[in-house]
Amino acid sequence: MGNKVTKPVLKLVSVIMPTYNRYEIAVQNVKNILLQDYHKIEVVVCDDSDKDYYLAGGAAFKKTILQDPRVKYEYCARFDIDGNKDYGLARARNFGVIRADGEYLVFLDDRITPAVPDALKIFAEKLDSSKEKFWYFGDKGGQKSNFVENFSAVRKAHIVDGGYFFERIDKYGGMTREVFARYTHQGFNFRYIPEVKAKQLCKSQGWDKKPEQIIEMRAMLEKLWGMAK
Numbered sequence: 128m129g130n131k132v133t134k135p136v137l138k139l140v141s142v143i144m145p146t147y148n149r150y151e152i153a154v155q156n157v158k159n160i161l162l163q164d165y166h167k168i169e170v171v172v173c174d175d176s177d178k179d180y181y182l183a184g185g186a187a188f189k190k191t192i193l194q195d196p197r198v199k200y201e202y203c204a205r206f207d208i209d210g211n212k213d214y215g216l217a218r219a220r221n222f223g224v225i226r227a228d229g230e231y232l233v234f235l236d237d238r239i240t241p242a243v244p245d246a247l248k249i250f251a252e253k254l255d256s257s258k259e260k261f262w263y264f265g266d267k268g269g270q271k272s273n274f275v276e277n278f279s280a281v282r283k284a285h286i287v288d289g290g291y292f293f294e295r296i297d298k299y300g301g302m303t304r305e306v307f308a309r310y311t312h313q314g315f316n317f318r319y320i321p322e323v324k325a326k327q328l329c330k331s332q333g334w335d336k337k338p339e340q341i342i343e344m345r346a347m348l349e350k351l352w353g354m355a356k
Contacts, residue, residue, distance in 0.1 A: 137167040138230045138255070140247050141283070143223030145173045145216055146237035148180045150188040152328050153237040157192050160235070165247040171226050173219035174202045177212055199226055217292035217302060224291060227283060236277040238331065239267050242324040249323050250280035260285050260315040265323030276306050278325045289313050301348050308348075 142160050146153040153172065160170050172192060174181065181202060192198045203222040206212050220234060231254050233247060241247070246265065253263045264279035276292075289310050296302045307317065 137165070138251060139228060140165060140168045140231045140233055140251055140280075141223070141227030141229030142168060142170045142233045142235055142247070143173065143220060143227060144170060144235050144237055145175055145219035145223070147175045147216075148177055149237060149329065150176075150184050154188065154191055156235070156237050156240045156328060157195075157198060159240045160247075161195060161197060162244070163241060163247045164244045165251055168247060169197050169199060169227070169229060171199045171201070171223040173223045173226075174200065175204050175215040175219040176202075178204065178206065178210070201226055214296075217294045217296050221291045221294065224283065224286060230283055231280060232283050232286065233280045234277055235325070238327055238329045239278050239325045240328050242326040243322070246323045246325065249320060253318070253320065254280060254282060257316075260289075260310075260313070262310065262315050262317050263320050263323075264317065265325060266319075266321050267325040268327055276303050278323075285315070289315070301345055304345070305348055 144153070144156060144160070157170055157172065160168070170192075174185065174188075176185065181204070185202065189200050193200055201222050203219050204212055204215055205218065223234075224232065231251055233250055235241075250263055250265075254261065260282075262279060262281045262285075264276070267278040292302065293305050293309070296305060311317070
């Protein structure tokens with residue numbers, strides 16, 4: 128009898144997908160993720176939608192995506208006393224980290240979807256081969272080779288030890304810069320994986336407000352840690 132070939136044990140990959148006011152896009156992205164070649168996955172959908180949007184379509188959206196047992200759902204939006212909602216992307220991602228059962232985490236916003244069938248497989252293989260603190264990120268279009276936290280993979284234990292996402296980034300702008308600076312200081316290695324490709328399902332929301340928000344967030348980071356440059 129020949130030697131038996133032992134198959135590698137697949138680690139559970141939790142794909143954390145925040146969504147905001149675009150359920151149709153989010154449903155399509157969940158379907159795309161579940162078609163990946165790497166099958167030992169769960170998708171943690173963190174819904175940060177406005178209250179009226181959620182009340183109009185949240186129940187149907189939740190029912191649709193939870194037809195697959197590999198999907199989890201959390202409504203995580205928060206509002207002040209006047210009913211105003213904040214920019215909750217960091218909090219939504221943190222909710223996802225808490226809910227995730229996977230040893231490996233992949234962050235993938237609702238409007239960004241895998242463009243290759245083996246994206247999760249490559250991320251998992253990279254994490255399998257690196258026991259140190261590595262944070263891998265792929266190409267979400269435009270050949271971007273700077274750190275982009277909304278198409279990336281990291282070990283859950285490492286991001287928990289590192290302090291999650293910084294929820295005082297409560298407006299658009301600065302999150303990538305803050306994550307890169309803080310986690311680099313803690314000894315993380317960041318690696319760009321160009322063959323792990325994604326594409327956009329739609330454009331980013333609220334571009335008209337983003338320039339001044341970026342300026343405000345960078346000013347806050349400069350005041351706190353000198354990270355603006």
